[in-house]
Amino acid sequence: MELNDKQKEIVQVAEKLFAEYGFDGTSVRLIAKEAGINIAMISYYFGSKEKLLEHMVVHRMSGFKVNLDEIIAQDDRSYHDRLNEIVALYVKRIHKNNRIYKIVHNELTNNARSLTFEHYLSQKKKNLDSVTKFIEAGQKAHVFKKHIEIPLLIPSILGTYFHFHYNQRFYEESYGLNTPESKELFIETTLTKHIQKMLNALITYED
Amino acid sequence: MELNDKQKEIVQVAEKLFAEYGFDGTSVRLIAKEAGINIAMISYYFGSKEKLLEHMVVHRMSGFKVNLDEIIAQDDRSYHDRLNEIVALYVKRIHKNNRIYKIVHNELTNNARSLTFEHYLSQKKKNLDSVTKFIEAGQKAHVFKKHIEIPLLIPSILGTYFHFHYNQRFYEESYGLNTPESKELFIETTLTKHIQKMLNALITYED
DNA sequence: TTAAATTAAACAAACGTTTAATTTTGTGCG
DNA sequence: CGCACAAAATTAAACGTTTGTTTAATTTAA
Numbered sequence: 374m375e376l377n378d379k380q381k382e383i384v385q386v387a388e389k390l391f392a393e394y395g396f397d398g399t400s401v402r403l404i405a406k407e408a409g410i411n412i413a414m415i416s417y418y419f420g421s422k423e424k425l426l427e428h429m430v431v432h433r434m435s436g437f438k439v440n441l442d443e444i445i446a447q448d449d450r451s452y453h454d455r456l457n458e459i460v461a462l463y464v465k466r467i468h469k470n471n472r473i474y475k476i477v478h479n480e481l482t483n484n485a486r487s488l489t490f491e492h493y494l495s496q497k498k499k500n501l502d503s504v505t506k507f508i509e510a511g512q513k514a515h516v517f518k519k520h521i522e523i524p525l526l527i528p529s530i531l532g533t534y535f536h537f538h539y540n541q542r543f544y545e546e547s548y549g550l551n552t553p554e555s556k557e558l559f560i561e562t563t564l565t566k567h568i569q570k571m572l573n574a575l576i577t578y579e580d
Numbered sequence: 581m582e583l584n585d586k587q588k589e590i591v592q593v594a595e596k597l598f599a600e601y602g603f604d605g606t607s608v609r610l611i612a613k614e615a616g617i618n619i620a621m622i623s624y625y626f627g628s629k630e631k632l633l634e635h636m637v638v639h640r641m642s643g644f645k646v647n648l649d650e651i652i653a654q655d656d657r658s659y660h661d662r663l664n665e666i667v668a669l670y671v672k673r674i675h676k677n678n679r680i681y682k683i684v685h686n687e688l689t690n691n692a693r694s695l696t697f698e699h700y701l702s703q704k705k706k707n708l709d710s711v712t713k714f715i716e717a718g719q720k721a722h723v724f725k726k727h728i729e730i731p732l733l734i735p736s737i738l739g740t741y742f743h744f745h746y747n748q749r750f751y752e753e754s755y756g757l758n759t760p761e762s763k764e765l766f767i768e769t770t771l772t773k774h775i776q777k778m779l780n781a782l783i784t785y786e787d
Numbered sequence: 788t789t790a791a792a793t794t795a796a797a798c799a800a801a802c803g804t805t806t807a808a809t810t811t812t813g814t815g816c817g
Numbered sequence: 818c819g820c821a822c823a824a825a826a827t828t829a830a831a832c833g834t835t836t837g838t839t840t841a842a843t844t845t846a847a
Contacts, residue, residue, distance in 0.1 A: 379826095392689075393690070393691045393692070394690060394691060394692040395602060395603075395604055395686065395690055395692070396602075397602055397604035397605045398604045398690065398692045400801075400802065400803080401802085401803060401804085402801085402802085402803090410827085411826095411827060411828055411829080412803085412804090413804080413805080413806090413827075413828070413829090414826085414827070414828095415803090415804095416803080416804055416805075417826080417827085421803075421804080422803065422804090475689065478746040478747075479602065479686065481746060481747065481748075481749055482599075482682065482745070482746055482748070483600070483601060483602055483605065484600045484601060485600070485601040485602070485605045494749065494750055497747070497750050498750070498754075501754070522770060522774045524751065524754050524755065525740065525744070525770075525771065525774045527743075528739075528740045528741075528743035528744045528747070528751075529736065529739070529740045529743075529774075529775075529778060531739075531743050532735075532736070532738075532739030532740040532741070532742055532743030532744070533732065533735045533736045533739040533740070534735075534739070535739055535742065535743060535746075536734075536735035536736075536738050536739030536742060537732070537735045537739070538689070539685040539688060539689060539742075540685075540688065540704070540735070541688075541689070542688055542701065543701055543704050543705070544731065544735075547705075547708070547731050548731065563729060563732075564732065567729045567732045567736075568736075570782065570787060571736060571778060571781075571782045573787065574778075574781035574782045574784075574785050574787070575777065575778045575781045575782070577781075577785075578781050578784075578785050580777060580780065580781070586792095607835075607836065607837080608836085608837060608838085609835085609836085609837090617793085618792095618793060618794055618795085619794095619837085619838090620793075620794070620795090620838085620839080620840090621792085621793070621794095622837090622838095623837080623838055623839075624792080624793085628837075628838080629837065629838090
């Protein structure tokens, strides 16, 4: 499905509002108003409010695996080096799209909607396969330790970011992140480094 | 504010529904129906739907610090030993109350509501203070390494759990967690151990 | 007999979607 | 280029529901 400029505007506005006020908390009237269009256009273009959400998710979650596999494929670099870059990539991507992930998290644990987000889940599966192959190669090369719960590595990366994100009001105060710039810098440096160190420690040292 | 049995029933039902269908997705009519009361009783007892939520959060988030400090105070046990129990306590508590935390996560990053959750934030601050003192004592005893981002430890513990929780549909398939019992067991053992190992590695080994 | 608890009904407001009419745009032809 | 016609885009209005809250009357309990 190709999107014209007006449709892109709707998707963009809707994404912001859904994350800000929740899916149920955002009315099609508000979306229309913010996007400067008539309310009927949402049904006209996307069929319904729910389908607009589905469409949004599918189109936001593509291209990640390509970046991931690019890093993994660079076998002239050390395993730790690549691992650090994988972590940085995950954090960067999830931070950029944190609004859409908030919606997905909500809807995946929401019994009211029939949304399955099959695209999201299959994408996640493929990403895990790539990461698994990389880690197992590192284990075979005796760089990474033997017993690692590989499927739980990504929850530790993304979960750390998201718990910071969901409780940002708390951590902004703890770390004195008063401006948006200082917050961005914190995520790029301190938070990312923390997660990198954590993963390196976890998959390197035997207990 | 003391609660009679009927009020407790309302709070209990509302918590379940809010987490399941979201705050906006849950109508007072549904709460009333599930709790077996008249819709007017919600306003009668709590004032409004929003105040019911506030009340819910305050009453669910107490008592944790006591448990936390009890573990820390046992200075006959090793630092690693106590750290593992702290992690287990965090996971256990958060898992037990994951529904209320989902609501808080949502509302804290929701601009529509004016809810501040001051009780939640101050509680979190006190917990962090306790953890910080414990970690710093461990550093002084040369058991833990020097450079640790202490405020980010809790996001790593709870974030790992929550990312697993929010994507449970995915991990249920990955790990074959078909029954509620197997899922409970997984959280209690594999997931908890993964987080424990991760934190031990992180705060022990210098890079 | 007084206060608290409970009820059904009504309230206005907001919801997502559809309708039918109108305007804008695109295309083929002379 | 200019006209005619069809398709697409856009609009205001209306649709029937559902929303949270309040009212006023009634029942229950102290």
